[in-house]
Amino acid sequence: MLVDEVNMDLVTLENRVTELERQLADRVSPLPPAVNDLKHDVERFRHKLETTRHLSWLNCYKELPPTCRRLQYRRRSDAKQKVVREQFLQICEDAISEEVVQCLRLSSFDSMQWSDEELLALLYFMFSDLGLIEMFKLDLVTLRNFLFQVYKNYNEVPFHNFRHCFCVAQMMYAMCIKSDLVRRIGGHEVLILLVSCICHDLDHPGYNNIYQINARTELALRYNDISPLENHHCSIAFRILELDECNIFKHMTSEEFKLVREGIIRCILATDMARHNEILAQFRDSVQQGFDEYNKTHVNLLCMVLIKVADISNEARPMDVAEPWLDRLLQEFFAQSDAEKMEGLPVTPFMDRDKITKPSSQCSFIGFVLLPLFEALGELLTELIPMMVEPVRSALEYYRRLNEAHHKNSLADASGNGSSGPPSPTKHVLKSQSSYSVRKTSITFSQHPDEEDEDMITDVSTEDEETVTEVAVSEKTLKFKISTESSRYIMPMVAPV
Numbered sequence: 043m044l045v046d047e048v049n050m051d052l053v054t055l056e057n058r059v060t061e062l063e064r065q066l067a068d069r070v071s072p073l074p075p076a077v078n079d080l081k082h083d084v085e086r087f088r089h090k091l092e093t094t095r096h097l098s099w100l101n102c103y104k105e106l107p108p109t110c111r112r113l114q115y116r117r118r119s120d121a122k123q124k125v126v127r128e129q130f131l132q133i134c135e136d137a138i139s140e141e142v143v144q145c146l147r148l149s150s151f152d153s154m155q156w157s158d159e160e161l162l163a164l165l166y167f168m169f170s171d172l173g174l175i176e177m178f179k180l181d182l183v184t185l186r187n188f189l190f191q192v193y194k195n196y197n198e199v200p201f202h203n204f205r206h207c208f209c210v211a212q213m214m215y216a217m218c219i220k221s222d223l224v225r226r227i228g229g230h231e232v233l234i235l236l237v238s239c240i241c242h243d244l245d246h247p248g249y250n251n252i253y254q255i256n257a258r259t260e261l262a263l264r265y266n267d268i269s270p271l272e273n274h275h276c277s278i279a280f281r282i283l284e285l286d287e288c289n290i291f292k293h294m295t296s297e298e299f300k301l302v303r304e305g306i307i308r309c310i311l312a313t314d315m316a317r318h319n320e321i322l323a324q325f326r327d328s329v330q331q332g333f334d335e336y337n338k339t340h341v342n343l344l345c346m347v348l349i350k351v352a353d354i355s356n357e358a359r360p361m362d363v364a365e366p367w368l369d370r371l372l373q374e375f376f377a378q379s380d381a382e383k384m385e386g387l388p389v390t391p392f393m394d395r396d397k398i399t400k401p402s403s404q405c406s407f408i409g410f411v412l413l414p415l416f417e418a419l420g421e422l423l424t425e426l427i428p429m430m431v432e433p434v435r436s437a438l439e440y441y442r443r444l445n446e447a448h449h450k451n452s453l454a455d456a457s458g459n460g461s462s463g464p465p466s467p468t469k470h471v472l473k474s475q476s477s478y479s480v481r482k483t484s485i486t487f488s489q490h491p492d493e494e495d496e497d498m499i500t501d502v503s504t505e506d507e508e509t510v511t512e513v514a515v516s517e518k519t520l521k522f523k524i525s526t527e528s529s530r531y532i533m534p535m536v537a538p539v
């Protein structure tokens with residue numbers, strides 16, 4: 043009875059919206075946004091009923107064909123790629139002004155002010171500035187081909203795109219310069235770190251490992267649930283390097299290549315957040331023992347920590363650079379949790395638009411995941427504290443105050459004492475440290491017009507709730523533990539009947 047009613051109501055609702063649209067279209071053009079919104083709401087409602095497994099009892103559910111479970115990869119058009127390549131090749135040998143070089147060495151560098159071809163040229167410059175071209179006799183044409191292939195193999199997803207890889211590489215470059223890492227850990231490790239940063243999220247589909255595993259995607263099946271994305275990023279990197287015209291390591295001896303390959307695999311696989319606690323604990327041990335720059339295990343741990351730090355270093359940047367990236371990350375998170383809801387999969391709590399807010403998400407991520415990692419690195423490389431640790435502490439303070447303001451507003455609203463209008467904690471809380479990005483000024487490259495991201499999240503006004511961290515959920519969902527020791531538990535023998 044209820045089932046029939048739901049179906050009938052839905053059809054009636056759709057017919058009424060269509061009729062409203064028809065009547066208004068005769069008189070008003072274009073249609074008011076409210077009509078389109080209503081139409082989309084009804085479409086979304088139907089879609090939800092048709093795709094949510096636990097609502098299948100309403101008889102609207104349609105089993106998804108396997109192809110729908112594959113992810114929609116979004117690539118740039120061939121025409122756009124061609125233009126970027128041509129322009130990159132035109133500018134890559136241009137001199138970069140001292141002013142730009144200084145900006146590139148700061149955490150306040152804002153990638154959004156630069157075009158794709160300029161970012162490629164800046165990556166190219168990093169290899170030369172760190173002395174890697176000379177040290178490893180890297181062929182320049184091959185390096186350009188390699189960088190362009192990498193660019194082509196990032197998807198146009200909101201967060202895990204080419205610009206994210208640039209940001210991670212740029213932060214690594216800044217840390218290498220600040221801590222003089224070429225001298226301290228050697229050129230090979232720095233080459234491994236830079237290449238790993240550039241390749242660490244290649245072909246990211248915008249849905250994380252939790253989704254891959256729960257949805258049993260092609261990647262999860264291929265890699266048996268063991269860091270499916272990181273294995274994929276790494277595999278794509280070495281497929282690019284297999285192309286002769288892109289193989290920047292082709293002049294290396296096989297022994298040298300083997301070491302570099304091992305290092306890159308180690309670094310990229312370390313970016314799986316499911317391994318965060320394990321890597322941090324081992325690194326802390328190495329520091330407590332007395333970090334030894336000649337101990338290979340210690341250096342490997344430092345490299346894994348360095349790439350992890352660079353990967354999640356957005357909050358070390360000034361607020362005007364960091365916040366748009368956070369909006370993009372939440373846009374990706376929400377798209378994943380929406381897909382999980384529609385497909386009847388477990389909903390990843392720290393991605394759920396009904397459970398988190400921007401401040402609540404940052405309080406738990408910075409407080410429980412980011413800051414402990416950054417502080418551990420700061421203990422060893424103390425010169426990084428002002429650049430990496432202090433701004434993160436101030437970001438945490440900022441989000442804590444924002445979170446409190448949000449809670450107070452919610453309580454006031456609930457008790458009817460709230461002022462009229464939506465709560466806007468952002469208006470009252472300012473970041474304690476006035477920090478701004480370095481503006482792009484008098485440099486060799488042309489200005490890149492600001493691109494407005496479609497569907498950008500400006501604020502997340504949902505019920506505020508303490509959320510579990512990504513590491514905790516990832517560890518629980520993803521970490522594939524196969525005991526290497528023989529099990530002490532003996533399977534009870536089934537008694538013969």
Ligand SMILES: Nc1nc2c(ncn2[C@@H]2O[C@H](COP(=O)(O)O)[C@@H](O)[C@H]2O)c(=O)[nH]1
Binds near residue numbers: 371
């Ligand atoms: N809530 C937040 N999560 C963040 C932030 N910065 C990074 N992250 C998470 O970490 C992983 C890093 O791994 P990646 O290799 O996939 O980039 C990323 O996916 C996010 O889930 C942050 O500021 N807040």
Ligand SMILES: [Zn+2]
Binds near residue numbers: 206242243
């Ligand atoms: Zn990343």
